[in-house]
Amino acid sequence: MSKPIKLAILGLGTVGTGVVHLINDNLNELKRRSGRDIIITEVGTRRQRDDIDSSITQNADLMTVASSDNVDIVIELIGGTTLAKDVIMHAIKNGKHVVTANKALLAEHGNEIFALAEANGVHVAYEAAVAGGIPIIKVMREALAANRVDWLAGIINGTGNFIMTEMRDKGRPFDDVLAEAQALGYAEADPTFDVEGIDAAHKLALLASIAFGIPLQFDKVYCEGITGITLQDVNYAEELGYRIKHLGFAVRRTGEQDNAGQGNADEDNAGIELRVHPTLIPQDALLANVNGVKNAVLVNSHPLGQTLYCGDGAGAGATASAVMADVMDLVRVLGSNDDSNSANNSQYVPHLAFIPEQLSDTTILRAEQMTTGYYLRVHAFDHPGVLADITRILSDAGINIDAILQKPAHKLGQVPVIILTLPVVESQMNVAIEKIEQLESITDKVVRIRLDELS
Template identity: 75%
Template sequence: MSKSIKLAVLGLGTVGTGVLNLLNDNLAELKRRSGHDITITHVGTRRHRDDIDPNICQESDLMAIVRNPNIDIVIEVIGGQTVAKEVILEAIKNGKHVVTANKALLAEHGNEIFALAEQYHVHVAYEAAVAGGIPIIKVMREALAANKIDWLAGIINGTGNFIMTEMRDKGRTFEDVLTEAQALGYAEADPTFDVAGIDAAHKLALLASIAFGIPLQFDKVYCEGITDITLQDVTYAQELGYRIKHLGIAARRYHDGQQKEYGIELRVHPTLIPEDKLLANVNGVKNAVLVNAHPLGATLYYGDGAGAGATASAVMADVMDLIRVLTVENHGHHVPHLAFIPEALSDTPVLPADQMQTGYYLRLQAKDNLGVLADVTRILSDFGINIDAILQKPAHKQGEVPVIILTLPVIESKMNDAIKKIEALDAITAKVVRIRLDELAS
C-alpha cells in the first residue's frame, strides 16, 4: 500500500540544495524504487529563498521542524557540532529517523547519538559522512558483513588529494596549489581541517568502528597533515618508484605467529605508495577506499568524495533505506549503526602512536664526509631497522648531500629513537624528514 513519506531538510547550503534538486530531477525514479510518494515538506533556513518550491515550508526554527508530528525523516546538512547535535537529539526524542552528512559530529559524539537512537527505536543513517557518493558505509555494513576486515586504507579527503596530485604532475609547491584549491572551491578559506588531516581523521574514526566493531574513538586517531610535504620529497619519491598520498589507515595488529589481535592502528598521514598500486593512481579530487577482508581479499571503492551531486546521492540512498524501514510492519529490522550489535562492540585497544608499524622514507641532509652513511646505517641496524633502498643525490650547498633511505616496517618508537641518534651526528645538518611508507595491496 502506497504511503506518503514526508521529509525535512535542515540546511540549504550546497548539499541541502543538491538534495532538493535530486528529488526534483529523479522523483519518478525514486517512487518506482520505493513504491511510495516522497515529499520535502519543510526546509530549515535562516533566510527565505525565492527559488524554492512554494509548497515547501521555509522555517528558521529548526526545533519546531523536528518536533512536527507529520515529518517522518529529518535530513541534517547544516554542519557544525553545536546546533546540529541539538536538533538531531531532539529529532530522535521525537521519534524521527535522521539522515546526516556530519562526519565531525558523528566522529566526536556518535556514541551518544547512536545510543539515544537505539533507546528511541529510530535510525541515524550517515552514508554521506564518508567519501561522498561512494557507498562505502553500506558496503562495509552490509555487503562485507560475512567477512572479517583486517585493514582499510583510504584517500578520503579530496582537497588533500588534489594538492598532492598537482604537486606531482606539475611540479608545483604546496602553497601554490592550495591557493588554487581555494579559488576552485575545493578548499575552504580556512583549509585547516583538510590540510591538517582532521577531516580525514573524522572519517577514519567512522570507518574503523564499522570495520572492527569498536566504539567511535576519534581522540585516539593519529593525525598528520600535508603542510610539510615539499616538492623535493615528491620528486625523490617518484625517482624511487613511489607516489605520496594522504591516507587514512585502520588496521588490526596481531602477535607474531598468532591469530589473536592485540590492538588496532588508527592513523592519518602522508604515505609513500608504490606507483603501480591502485591507490597511487587515484588523482585529483577523487576519493577511494581499499578494504582488505577475509575471505574476499582486497576490494577498491572509487568515486567523487564531495560536491552537491555526490553527497545528495548518498543522502537520498539513506532516505530510501529508511523508507523501507518505515513502511515494513513493526518497522522491520535494521543494520546496527556501527555494523555490530551495540552489546557486542569490542574493547580491543587503539594503539598509541609510538606503537604503529610502517616502513619509512627518511631524507637526511648530511655533510659530504667519509663514513657518514656508515654511521647512519649502523644506528638503524642497532635499533633493528632494516634498509630497503638508499638514494644519494649529488653534493650541493657547500658540500652537503641529500640522502634518502627507505626502510622495511618497524615499530614507530624504534624509529623515533633512531632519528634522535642520527640527528645528533655532527655530519647531519638538518632535522630528518620522515614520511611513512606502506606496500598496499593491488
C-alpha cells in the same frame, strides 16, 4: 495506498539544494524503487527561498522543524557539532529518523547519538558522511558483513588529494596549489581541517568502527597533515618508484611478525592502528593512481581479499546521491500501511554494523606502537664514513634498510641521503632518528614520511 514519506531538510546550502533537485528530477524513479511517494514537507533555512515550492513550509526555527508532526525523516545538512547535535538529538527524542552528512558530529558524538536512537527506536543514517557518493558505508555494513576486515586504507579528503596530485604532476609548491584549491572551492578559507588531516580523521573513525566493531574513538586517531611535504620529497619518492598520498589507515595488529619479517612478536603492539598521514605507496598501486579530488577506499578482508571503491567524494550531486540512498533505505524499513510509519528494526543494519552489545573494547595503539615502513631524508656533510654511521644506527635499532639513494653534494657541501626501510615499530624509529640527528655530520632534522606497500 501507502501514505507518502515526509522529509524535512535542515540547511539549504550546496548539498541541501542538491537533495531538493534530485528529488524533483527523480520523483518517479524514487517511487518505483520504494513503492511510496517521497515528498519534502518542511525545510529549515535562515532566509526565505523563492526557488522552493510554495507547498513546502520554510522555517528558521530548526527545532520546530525537527519535531514537526508533518515530518517522518529529518535530513541534517547544517554542519558543525553544536547546533547540529542539539537538533539531531531533539529529532530523535521526537521519534524522527535522521539522515546526516555530518562526519565531525558523528566522529565526536556518534556513540551518544546512536545510543539515543536505539533507545527511541529510530535510526540515524550517514552514508554521505564518508567519501561523498561512494557507497562505502553500505559496503562495510552490508556487502562485507561476512568478512573479517584486516585493514583499510583510504584517500578520504579530496582537497589533500588534489594538492598532492598537482605537486607531483606539475611540480607546483604546496602553497601555490592550496591557493588554487581555495579559489576552486575545494578548500575552505581556513583549510586546517583538510590539510592537517582532521577531516580525514573524522571519516576514518567512522570507517574503523564499522570495520572492527569498536566504539567511535576519534580522539585516538593519530593525525598528521601535508603542510610539511616538499617538492623535493615528492620527486625523490617518484625516483624510487613511489608516490606520496595523504591516506587514512585502520589496521588490525595481532602482535605477530608481519609479512616482511619485521617487528617483534609483541602483545604490547596488538590492537588497532588508526592513523592519518602522508604515505609513500608504490606507483603501480591502485590508490596511487586515484588523482585530483577523487576519493577511494581500499579494503583488505578475509576471505574476499582486496577491493577498491572509488568516486567523487564531495559536491552537490555526489553527496545528495548518498543522502537519498539513506532515505530510500529508511523508507523500505518504515511500515508500509496507512496506520504506521514506525520502523521495522529487524530489517535495519545496526548503526556501526555490529550489535551494540557486541562492540569490542579492543586497544587502540598509540603512535609509538604503530608499525610502518619509512622514507628518511638525511642531510649531511660529505665526509667519509657518514653513511656507514647512519646505517649502523639503523641496524642497531633493529631497522632493516630496503633502499638507499645518495644524491650529489650541494654547493654547501651537503649530501642528501634518502633511505627506505622495511616496516618497524615507531618507537624503534624514534630512537634511531634521535641518534642520527646527534651525529656531528648531520646538518638538519631528519625528514621522515611513512611508507606502506599496501599488501
